[in-house]
Amino acid sequence: MINLSEIHSLSDFQRNPDEYLERMKREKTPVVLTVNGKAEIVVQDARSYQELLDRVERAETVAAVRQAMKEFHRGEGRPAREALEALREKHGVSG
Numbered sequence: 904m905i906n907l908s909e910i911h912s913l914s915d916f917q918r919n920p921d922e923y924l925e926r927m928k929r930e931k932t933p934v935v936l937t938v939n940g941k942a943e944i945v946v947q948d949a950r951s952y953q954e955l956l957d958r959v960e961r962a963e964t965v966a967a968v969r970q971a972m973k974e975f976h977r978g979e980g981r982p983a984r985e986a987l988e989a990l991r992e993k994h995g996v997s998g
Contacts, residue, residue: 910935910942924948 913936916923923934923946933947947955974980991997 905935905945906932909933910937912937913943916946927951 909932911923911934916934916936927934927946927948928950931948931951933945933951935942936944936946938944971980
């Protein structure tokens with residue numbers, strides 16, 4: 904969640920970038936920058952952004968596995984060996 908105290912103007916960010924960068928690294932929170940009073944951009948340190956991407960990837964993987972398990976239990980799937988064999992045949996891979 905975005906901390907409402909971390910909403911600042913782009914102009915202020917441009918005047919004090921080092922201060923903002925240090926705070927983002929220390930607090931690991933993004934900063935929302937405004938242009939003409941409207942939120943326009945979110946700035947975040949690279950490490951925190953990568954951690955966010957990793958969490959999203961894990962969540963998407965878990966959701967996909969859960970969905971696949973539901974489909975399989977409804978009889979919509981097929982055994983992995985059968986699926987892999989079909990892929991090998993489709994792409995001409997020996998196995």
